[in-house]
Amino acid sequence: MNWKKIVLAVTILLSVCIYFLFFHKDKNLKYIPENADIVVLLDVKKATRQYISSFITHPSKWFEEGKKDENKISIKNSGLEIPDFLQIFHLNKTNISEWYTILEIEDKKKFSAFLKSWQFVNDGKNRFKNSRVFIKIEGEKCIVGTSNLNFNNIGKPFSQNFRNNELNADSFLKDGLGSISFITELRTQNFSIILNDDEIEVKNDENSINFESLITDLEKKTQFLQTELDSENIKKISSFFNKNLSDSISVNSLKMSANLLEVSDTIISYGYDDNFNEIEKVNYQKIVQPDYEILLQSSNPDKTWSYFQNKKWINPQNQFTAIPFQPNLISKNGMQILIKSARKSVKIQESRNQNFIFVKNNPLLFSSFKTLNNPIFKNIEYLFYGNKNQDYSVKIKFKKDKYPLILR
Structure with missing residues (x-):
């Protein structure tokens, strides 16, 4: 036979296999x-390709032995079918911490062994839970969630509303490793998730704004937290926690600056x-306490002040009790309301006329919040949110390492 x-033939066969596999x-x-x-x-296959590419270009990783728990079965061998696009969703009018995904079960025996190896407890009626994850089995598929409160409230698929024309991933995702989409009755806003060597960035597809100069300037400051927001951004951010808060307090802008300090507490x-x-x-x-200053610019300061009083957030000593870090003082001057820590306030920097939230990592966080005391949070340098006009960007910057994030 002709070797050529x-x-x-082998090359064509291999190319076809690689195409369908990756x-x-x-x-x-x-x-x-x-x-x-x-x-x-x-995008699971794009993530796989990015992982393999990074693994090949970092030979030192080849000889490292990964930490394996022989008692725990991997997702790969769980008996679940991992789709090409992992679909995670949040339900309307539920807690922001509640997220769900639905996966198909290929092998129930393997899946049962997987649940046992990860110490899931059968809660009855085909429901399982461990310390953080909840699972409900429905026939040949399972619902995985961070909560079990709304398993029964997951509506029928969108496809049933469109004559069984299933949604296509291209409607949500263009570039990047994944996407976050906000769905309303009027429109859907898509944001790409981009994984770089040392950072994760989320931005809308049409984003043309570069926030790097602002981030560089903020990094030079010593403050743990710096924030400047207009009324639209206040409304959008507060809607995650309280949909009526922004309208109730009539705040046009917010500026905030804070530092963390370890102090002696007398018992x-x-x-x-x-x-x-x-x-x-x-x-x-x-104990760790922040020194801070918050400046609210209100179109109706009397209304804002009355709202705080009605909520009993202002006590007779003019302390703003909605902030758990005491003591502080709240005062009203013209159109402005100022809240500052009583011990030592942190002066707010000059206005940059931009919308941003910048949180710089601080070792004092880990002694105060045990949930943050793990390698993932310790390796973060800063969190940044920025907005200008219709452009949005969220960036999580990690400390430099010999390996990119996908290999860590």
């Missing part, structure tokens, strides 16, 4: 429900000596 023909995708989105208001898509307790005389015991402990 054999080589050609490039061919089923773009139909079967399980996004009609009552979803936020959809996150992850006074009382006991009794051997003669049953009451004695005072004084102990000291180190």
Whole structure:
């Protein structure tokens, strides 16, 4: 047989296998429900290609032994079918911490072993849970969520509203490793998720604004937190927590600056000596508290002040109790309302006439918030949110490492 023909046939066969393994995708989105208001898509095959490319270009990674827990079965061997586009969604009018995805079960025996290896407890009625994840089995598929409160409220798929024409991934995702889409009755806003060596960036597809000069300037400052927002951004951000808050307080702009400081806290307790005389015991402990200053510009400061009072957020000592870090002082001067820490305030920098939130990582965070005391959060340098006109950008910057994020 002609060796050239054999080589050609093998090359064609190998190319076809590589195409179907790494490039061919089923773009139909079967399980996004009609009552979803936020959809996150992850291009699984693109993530696989990016991982392999990074692995090949970092030979030192080849000889590292990964930490494996022999008692736990990997997702790869879980008996679940991993779709080409992982579809994660949030339901309308539910807590922002509640997220769900639906996966098909290929092998129930393997899936049962997977649940057992990850210490999922059967909660009855085909429901399972461990410390953080909840699962409900429905026939040949399972619902995975960060909560079990709304398993029964997941609506029928969008496809049933469009004569069984399933949604296509191209409607949500253009470039990047994934996308975040906000769905309303009027329109859908898509934001690309881009994974670089040391950062994760989320931005809308039409974004033409470069926020790097602003970020560079903010990095030079010593403050832990710097914020400047107009009324539209306040409204959008507050809608995640309280849809009516922005309208109620009539705030046109917000500026904030804060530092973290470790201070000594005095704890006074009382006991009794051997003669049953009451004695005072004084102990000291180190706690982390912020020094901060918040400036609110209001179109109707009297309305804003009355709203705070009606909510009982202002006590007789003129302290703003909605902020848990005490003591502080709140005052009104013309169209402005100022809230600042009583011990030592942090002066707000000059106005940049931009909308941003910048949070710089600080080691003091980890002693105060145990949930942040893990390698992922410790390796973050800063979080940034920026907006100008119709352009939005969110960036999570990680510390430099010998490996890109996808290999860490």
